[in-house]
Amino acid sequence: MNIKSLLLGSAVASVAFTGAQAADAIFVPEPEPMEYVRVCDVYGAGFFYIPGTETCLKIGGYVRYQIDWAEGDDGWRKASRANVQLDARSETELGTLRAFTELWFQNNTPNNGGASDTARVRQAFIELGGLYLGTKVTLWDGGLDGEYDNFGYDAEVHTVGYNFAAANGVNVGLALEEYDNNYDYTPNVVGKVGVKQGWGSFDAWAAYDATAEEWAAKARATVKLSDPLSLQVAAAYASGNNVYAPSLGFSDIFTGTTATSFARNYTWAAGAHLKYAVSNKLSLGFGGEYYGDAYDRVVTVGTTDYAVLGGNNDWALGAVVDYQIVKGFDAKLAVNYFDGDSFGDDNNWNGFLRLQRSF
DSSP states (O other), rough: HHHHHHHHHHHHHHHHHHHHHHHHOOOOOOOOOOOOBBBTTOOTTOOOEESSSEEEEEEEEEEEEOOOOEEEESOOOEEEEEEEEEEEEETTTTTTEEEEEEEEEEEEOOSSSSSEEEEEEEEEEEEEETEEEEEEEOOOOOOOOSSOSSOOOOOOOEEEEEEEEEEGEEEEEEOOOOSSTTTTTOEEEEEEEEEETTTEEEEEEEEEEEEEEEEEEEEEEEEEEESSSSEEEEEEESSSSSSSSOOOOOGGGGOSSSSGOOOEOOOOOOOEEEEEEHHHHHHEEEEEEEEEEEOEEEEEEEEEEEEOOOOOOOOEEEEEEEEEEEEHHHEEEEEEEEEEEOOOSOOOEEEEEEEEEEE
16 A cells, blocks of 8 residues: 555656646747748849748949040049939739839039039839839930930929830830929820830830920831841921920030020931940940021020020031940940031030949
8 A cells, every 4th residue: 555655646746747847848939931032033134022022122223433524624524323223013903013213322523612412313103004103204215325316305204104015016105294393284295106126126206395385206216237236217306495305415515605505405306326236245336416497595594594596507426335344344435526506616525434333
């Protein structure tokens, strides 16, 4: 009896001790499996999934250093720019949902000492299934590959628009754009149609300036003459002086007097650019543009208005060399010459050297 009682008591004590020990135990949860960043190849190279979501994100941009020169200047002008781009996309029942942001941070050499820094939101828009709204580069943007032409401004505008990508490389776009806050309640209207195939591409634009109550149209064709050689031709026409009219946009070349430091708008323009790829790293380009029948305008400098008569015909020539130093690091050298009724015998040359690291 004593032995049985002893064994029974030991068993009970052992169970009680084990239960107490279990009650006091600290449970350490197993670590969750690590979630690595996954590549998202649905929208092309460079996208990755934001961890924990089905949204794909691409981070890109560039850092640029540029040295400008213009005949008539007293020295070099230099500029550094940092460009950051964020592109987020995901699929919904209504199509691709996209948010795009582009930021610019730039420092220029000032004219008379001091600082000359600028920072701005170049683009910030939301897009769903082709319908977009926000701040975006105008749909009108598009010209020759040279650095001498200006078939249309590339300014950012507040806009609502729609892009439709059809079969066989055809795309159609329509946008309502507000150029500035003085445009009242009537937006500008811009339309574009284009096609891109193996032989090259063709694009045509039409725009209506609601404030000036004038319209403009332009077209551009790019033809692959051979594997290394391509030719671009473009033409533009404006019914009257408006924001979409062909323009000589290099204000720094109009030097000599205060009254002529401005850019002119023209009734029509035509130009061409020839590009030859010497190798996969080096390409050469040369072209020109003719600007016909400049519009009258008033140039305000300070508190003084200057009346500038139109009717001028001007032209430009330009050459450009593009070289890839290493992958992601490029150099561009451009030299331009301008002449015509708006120019004297001097101050007709300008150019720049640009180094850019893209990512």
